[in-house]
Amino acid sequence: MSQPSLPVEIGEAALRFGERTLWSGLDLKVEPGEFLAVLGPNGSGKTSLLRVLLGLNSLSEGKVSVVGRPPGRGNNKVGYIPQQRAMDEALTLRGTDLVGLGLDGHHWGVGLRGMGARRRKVDAAVASVGAESYATSPVGRLSGGEQQRLRVAQALIGEPELLLCDEPLASLDLTHQRIVSELIDKRRREAETAVLFVTHEINPILSYVDRVLYLVNGQFRIGKPDEVMNSATLSELYGAKIEVIKVGGQIHVAGTQSALCEDQVHHHADERVH
Numbered sequence: 001m002s003q004p005s006l007p008v009e010i011g012e013a014a015l016r017f018g019e020r021t022l023w024s025g026l027d028l029k030v031e032p033g034e035f036l037a038v039l040g041p042n043g044s045g046k047t048s049l050l051r052v053l054l055g056l057n058s059l060s061e062g063k064v065s066v067v068g069r070p071p072g073r074g075n076n077k078v079g080y081i082p083q084q085r086a087m088d089e090a091l092t093l094r095g096t097d098l099v100g101l102g103l104d105g106h107h108w109g110v111g112l113r114g115m116g117a118r119r120r121k122v123d124a125a126v127a128s129v130g131a132e133s134y135a136t137s138p139v140g141r142l143s144g145g146e147q148q149r150l151r152v153a154q155a156l157i158g159e160p161e162l163l164l165c166d167e168p169l170a171s172l173d174l175t176h177q178r179i180v181s182e183l184i185d186k187r188r189r190e191a192e193t194a195v196l197f198v199t200h201e202i203n204p205i206l207s208y209v210d211r212v213l214y215l216v217n218g219q220f221r222i223g224k225p226d227e228v229m230n231s232a233t234l235s236e237l238y239g240a241k242i243e244v245i246k247v248g249g250q251i252h253v254a255g256t257q258s259a260l261c262e263d264q265v266h267h268h269a270d271e272r273v274h
């Protein structure tokens with residue numbers, strides 16, 4: 001019997017733009033239900049990696065497959081949550097329409113039966129993110145947190161086997177960060193959806209993360225959070241002295257480089273991770 005396809009298989013991959021190598025020699029297999037955090041400073045190639053998996057960037061070298069198929073259009077096993085940005089206030093699209101867009105590319109049949117099934121699916125997705133009270137309002141008038149919950153519903157409605165998240169918590173308040181990250185975690189626990197989660201800040205999702213892919217200056221490390229997020233590994237990766245400190249179950253990274261993606265810490269010296 002043939003093995004089921006993995007959500008992500010990347011082999012010996014490189015991505016270059018002109019003279020610049022974002023990353024090379026990247027081998028990455030992501031298992032069903034796995035939560036992979038993708039970290040790194042600005043410009044290290046995190047979004048470009050998601051774009052490869054969406055079929056929007058081509059690899060310079062190597063191979064990639066997404067749920068057993070080439071990435072790109074027609075691969076409806078992939079859900080995508082883009083970076084939070086305010087939608088145009090004049091946008092009259094309703095929340096339910098936005099969520100329904102996530103069903104494009106799926107076959108619902110024609111006629112009333114198909115429309116009824118589609119409608120029920122949209123209502124269930126809206127309810128799953130607790131957006132019933134505002135789902136029929138124009139999305140341009142909603143708050144950032146409300147819009148982001150609808151984007152999560154849109155990404156999940158197609159029942160993806162791979163969920164690509166590009167800083168989905170940026171500019172959300174702590175309550176909404178928790179709501180959105182719990183929704184994503186719930187999906188991967190209940191449906192074994194693999195999650196690639198690009199973020200500048202690991203702490204809000206630390207309890208969910210199985211592995212970290214950390215990209216810096218063309219180099220990378222992959223491993224469990226403790227294997228990557230420690231002083232020795234990050235100092236080697238950045239080529240500078242970096243201190244990783246664990247305080248109260250959170251990871252803080254402090255270093256000499258301004259390009260660090262984590263916050264700066266000045267006082268805590270209790271639990272160094274070497």
Ligand SMILES: Nc1ncnc2c1ncn2[C@@H]1O[C@H](COP(=O)(O)OP(=O)(O)OP(=O)(O)O)[C@@H](O)[C@H]1O
Nearest residue numbers: 017018022040041042043044045046047048049200
């Ligand atoms: N199509 C392209 N052509 C040329 N350069 C590109 C292209 N796409 C991205 N880049 C460059 O590649 C680098 C990595 O960009 P990318 O958006 O992947 O970084 P990132 O790690 O997501 O950064 P950030 O944390 O700032 O979002 C940037 O310097 C960017 O300008």
